[in-house]
Amino acid sequence: MDNALQNFKETILKEYPRMGMDDTFKFKCYSDISCFNQCCRDINIFLTPYDVLNLKRKLDISSTEFLEKYALMPIDKNQQYPIVMLRMQDTDEKQCHFVKEKTGCSVYENRPWACRMYPIGLASPPEGSSESEFYFLMHEEKECKGLQEDKSWTLKEWIDNEGIERYNEFGELYKSVIQHSFFLEGNQLNTQQMDMFHMVCYDLDRFRGFVFDSTFLERFEVDETRVNKMREEDEALLEFGYDWLRFSLLKEPTMKMREEAKAAVQAKAKGDNKQ
DSSP states (O other), X not given: OOHHHHHHHHHHHHHSOOBOTTOEEEOOOOTTSTTXXXXXXXXXXXXXXXHHHHHHHHHTOOHHHHHHHHEEOOOOTTOOSOOEEEOBOSSSSOBBTTEETTTEETTGGGOOHHHHHTTEEEEOOOTTOSOOOEEEEOTTOTTOGGGGSOOEEEHHHHHHHTTHHXXXXXXXXXXXXXXXXXXXXXXXXOHHHHHHHHHHHXXXXXXXXXXXXXXXXXHEEOOHHHHHHHHHOHHHHHXXXXXXXXXXXXXXXXXXXXXXXXXXXXXXXXXXXXX
């Protein structure tokens, strides 16, 4: 994390008021406001797996194509797992690919969690803190004239109006992986595990092939109803993917291998030990 971002996070934790669901704020964004589209330029937007799912579906392209065209995957030597960011246009203004000058966001109904949350933020206290996550108003966004409008919201009204609850539900599933004790203890994934994590979370169409175009379902017990739902719904496949990561990478008993497959693995292990 760079110093500016770290300093901003520390300022939020120390100084920003915590918001409850009944707390109010004022905000309104519309095409005639003087700063329209300015917040969509030269900004770091981290994409959640559910963001990628919804964006690739809106654009009617595969997850692989979306990642190639519209995403960045920063790599750091201390990185514990893959992350994905929205790629800005390669121009001086570095504007979002999906923003149109007069009409604004062209993927508005499927815009990422961070975009639909604005001007509300969500902060996570440091590990070991007794405080839980909290919402806050980005009140120092001085270039945003929408914060000077008279439209009043409670936090609950905003979350309901922006369709955030569904994103939060999938966010909690994602957190069940990235906030696992494995990562909290400072462990890192190896290269092969990194690729598996990236495929499951972000390249969902590649993960679909991993499940359905291989012997995967012959080796693991998966309820037929769930299998059929995974074939039809991206959301169901992503939920299954989190179970798979917790089993394959984090060693949780979230899946069960078929007995014949287990026997084959044990036999192979014995053969390898004899060599």
